[in-house]
Amino acid sequence: MSGSGVGGTAQIPLGVITLLFALVRIGPWSVQESPRYLAATDQLDDARSAVEQISEANGEERRVQLDDVRNSISDAPRPAAHDEDAEDSAMLNSSTDQVNNQPEASAVPGASASAILPQAVADHIQDLTERSEPLFQPPNRRPVLLTWTLWALMSLAFTMFNAFYPLYLQRKVGKQSGEAEEMQALYDYLWYALSSIPGSLIGTALIESPLGRAKALAISLFITAIAQLVFLASEQAIYVVISGMGVSLAATTAYAILYGYTPDVFPTSIRGTACAVASALGRITGIIAPLLAGVLLQIRIEFAVITSAMLFVICAATALMLPSKTRAAAVQL
DSSP, X not given: OOSBOGGGXXXXXXXXXXHHHHHHHHTTTOOOOOHHHHHHTTOHHHHHHHHHHHHHHTTOOOOOOHHHXXXXXXXXXXXXXXXXXXXXXXXXXXXXXXXXXXXXXXXXXXXXXXXXXXXXXXXXXXXXXXXXXXXXXXXXXXXXXXXXXXXXXXXXXXXXXXXXXXXXXXXXXXHHHTSOOHHXXXXXXXXXXXXXXXXXXXXXXXXXXXXXXXXXXXXXXXXXXXXXXHHHHOOSHHHHHHHHHHHHHHHHHHHHHHHHHHHHHSOXXXXXXXXXXXXXXHHHHHHHHHHHHHHHHHHOHHHHHHHHHHHHHHHHHHHHTSOOOOTTSOXXX
């Protein structure tokens, strides 16, 4: 709201702040598309322009020719899905006469979808299918499914605990003192929120550590589950608050590692689609989490926390099955 705040302090309207950040984003700190992606999708002029603008931002005067862009993308290893698509295309072209000589009835089932749906919708579905197919082909299938599982289950587990943390505090501390100390619970929640700040910094450091991102992620998730169980078993208010801060710190560390690991595990050709689906799965389970936690809280408070801890343990086991990425295996742009 744009009116006066508490004590008559004027507040800047939210729309003005949003517009200010948008102008800053568009102006001084513009972000270029990945030149490798542009070259892989035959946008060679845009790829050359992106390289030159990135070089200029880094204080270099570098001029790139189209041949340099073509050579850089042709020398790089391409995913197996592209080779298979090329073979399929060649086989399709070589067998055109055979397809035309087949009875008309045999072509009807394959064309049923495009015949029923509007052409624009059919083209969109076909394009989505073609772009999604490499996600489920070796060697992409395993890391894609494991990473999607992590995004979905981590969001479900963390939201189940984070969304109801003030209620958990009120019930545990209120039960211990015999009265509902709402203000004290809010102060305790402030410590919970502040403890997440170092988690991002720790996660950033672990991303580049020799431990490897997958192992660092698994350890952070396992510590999160342990901290939740300590929170559940604690009786004194100080231990309840400290264990809750441990959950916030470890979970934020895990999320920082996951955010840094996710783009790195996918090759350039599928990175955008795979990351988008992972983020969407996290949003969906984040919506389901309060509903599930609300049902469990109707039974006992312990059920919701234990369920969240079990999900974090499953996530830790899933992270250990991921390929371990270190700084030596740098992401290809």
